[in-house]
Amino acid sequence: xxxxxxxxxxxxxxxxxxxxxxxGWPQPASAPPxxxxxxxxxxxxxxxxxxxxLNERAAESAPPAGPGASPxxxxxRAPEGAEPPxxxxxRAGESVEQTIDLSRARPGATPxxxxxxxxxxxxxxxxxxxxxxxxxGFGLAVQxxxxxxxxxxxxxxxxxxxxxxxxxxxxxxxxxxxxxxxEERQRQLTSGAQGRQAAxxxxxxxxxxxxxxxxxxxxxxxxxxxxxxxxxxxxHAEWVLDAIQExxxxxxxxxxxxxxxxxxxxxxxxxxxxxxxxxxxxxGQRLTGPYTITVIGDGQTMRTALxxxxxxxxxxxxxxxxxxxxxxxxxQVTALHTSTPPRYARPAK
Amino acid sequence: MIAVLALALGVVLGVVLDxxxxxxxxxxxxxxxxxxLDAVFGGIRAKLDGIFDDKQFVVSFIxxxxxxxxxxxxxxxxxxxxxxxxxxxxxxxxxxxGNVAGIRRHLFRA
Numbered sequence: 345x346x347x348x349x350x351x352x353x354x355x356x357x358x359x360x361x362x363x364x365x366x367x368g369w370p371q372p373a374s375a376p377p378x379x380x381x382x383x384x385x386x387x388x389x390x391x392x393x394x395x396x397x398l399n400e401r402a403a404e405s406a407p408p409a410g411p412g413a414s415p416x417x418x419x420x421r422a423p424e425g426a427e428p429p430x431x432x433x434x435r436a437g438e439s440v441e442q443t444i445d446l447s448r449a450r451p452g453a454t455p456x457x458x459x460x461x462x463x464x465x466x467x468x469x470x471x472x473x474x475x476x477x478x479x480x481g482f483g484l485a486v487q488x489x490x491x492x493x494x495x496x497x498x499x500x501x502x503x504x505x506x507x508x509x510x511x512x513x514x515x516x517x518x519x520x521x522x523x524x525x526x527e528e529r530q531r532q533l534t535s536g537a538q539g540r541q542a543a544x545x546x547x548x549x550x551x552x553x554x555x556x557x558x559x560x561x562x563x564x565x566x567x568x569x570x571x572x573x574x575x576x577x578x579x580h581a582e583w584v585l586d587a588i589q590e591x592x593x594x595x596x597x598x599x600x601x602x603x604x605x606x607x608x609x610x611x612x613x614x615x616x617x618x619x620x621x622x623x624x625x626x627x628g629q630r631l632t633g634p635y636t637i638t639v640i641g642d643g644q645t646m647r648t649a650l651x652x653x654x655x656x657x658x659x660x661x662x663x664x665x666x667x668x669x670x671x672x673x674x675x676q677v678t679a680l681h682t683s684t685p686p687r688y689a690r691p692a693k
Numbered sequence: 694m695i696a697v698l699a700l701a702l703g704v705v706l707g708v709v710l711d712x713x714x715x716x717x718x719x720x721x722x723x724x725x726x727x728x729x730l731d732a733v734f735g736g737i738r739a740k741l742d743g744i745f746d747d748k749q750f751v752v753s754f755i756x757x758x759x760x761x762x763x764x765x766x767x768x769x770x771x772x773x774x775x776x777x778x779x780x781x782x783x784x785x786x787x788x789x790x791g792n793v794a795g796i797r798r799h800l801f802r803a
Contacts, residue, residue, distance in 0.1 A: 469751075472747075473696050477696040477703065477733065478703035479703060480733060481703025482706050482707040484707065485705075486711075486714060486722070489707065501720060501774060503774070
């Protein structure tokens with residue numbers, strides 16, 4: 345009767361432990377009370393030891409020759425066999441006792457019933473073990489799946505997430521700083537480009553001015569034309585030179601002198617005028633009369649400078665020449681002077 | 694035999710159903726799996742040693758899983774969850790290695 349209570353009340357594994365006794369009892373009726381005493385004692389004993397573990401006991405009983413398995417660890421098992429003799433021997437004795445007990449229960453169950461006693465073991469304990477291992481496999485598969493499908497954040501721990509978040513925030517801060525720096529630099533470069541453009545514009549303007557001054561660029565503007573014609577005397581170079589000096593003093597900005605043979609020479613700072621056969625020579629070019637000086641500048645001032653008493657017009661007419669000044673409004677100075685780089689002069693530092 | 698079939702069945706179920714792990718269980722599942730693996734290896738070794746006990750296997754299985762989860766939970770509450778998880782995994786790994794060594798001795802006599 346007691347064994348029936350065991351099996352009925354023991355749902356799960358306690359019932360399973362009672363089963364061998366259940367199977368073993370009815371047939372070997374020779375020593376029932378002994379087994380009754382033995383089985384509950386073992387039932388109460390095994391949980392205590394099973395908490396230490398099944399595996400350690402397995403380690404202890406596995407090498408029967410050298411039972412050096414200390415309960416703390418499984419590694420130093422084989423070599424030191426005599427080190428914990430008392431404990432090892434005691435535990436070995438326990439396990440031997442249990443195996444004996446199990447072996448005593450099993451033969452008692454198997455011979456009479458045959459296949460009968462195996463069925464309940466398969467149904468209860470086997471089912472429980474099967475359920476647990478199935479659970480293990482399920483958990484294993486699920487964990488592998490979730491770990492492989494989402495390896496990064498979803499399975500991460502909270503403090504890890506916080507750390508990752510703070511890292512990302514720090515990186516964001518650095519990146520923002522970098523963006524600000526780059527924008528500032530871009531602004532500076534843009535303003536630099538604008539400044540460069542302004543400088544280029546200014547330089548171009550200055551190059552134009554210098555080109556007009558050096559005679560390398562054509563020019564147009566308000567001005568005069570001064571015409572020298574031979575009178576009693578042919579036109580002397582000094583007359584022309586005087587006129588050029590006078591016009592320069594009166595603020596002429598660009599000048600050219602053209603001869604009767606349509607040859608025109610730009611008058612620049614290095615221009616020289618000398619007498620030559622049948623005419624004058626200006627900057628190496630032979631000109632014949634009549635000569636026309638085209639000059640850009642303040643017409644009123646230059647006319648006054650030419651016509652002043654004792655000036656160019658009067659002195660030339662006294663010397664037997666003929667000078668006429670016209671004011672056509674806008675004049676063009678188109679002759680160019682090819683500038684050669686200076687051979688000796690260098691910019692002073 | 695049943696255990697092997699059930700293990701395969703569980704793996705197949707987990708692969709087929711592909712459930713998502715609840716957020717609350719995410720830190721515990723890997724540790725529990727490792728602890729259960731430890732119990733399973735211990736059971737295999739005990740089986741080879743001829744001292745396999747159903748009840749002991751079940752108890753050690755469940756207690757391993759529960760204690761491992763409890764340790765991890767405690768570690769999370771104390772703020773050292775990561776370190777404690779590592780410790781549990783290390784301990785269980787050492788035990789698994791020991792059990793596998795025992796199994797190996799049985800199977801290969803070496």
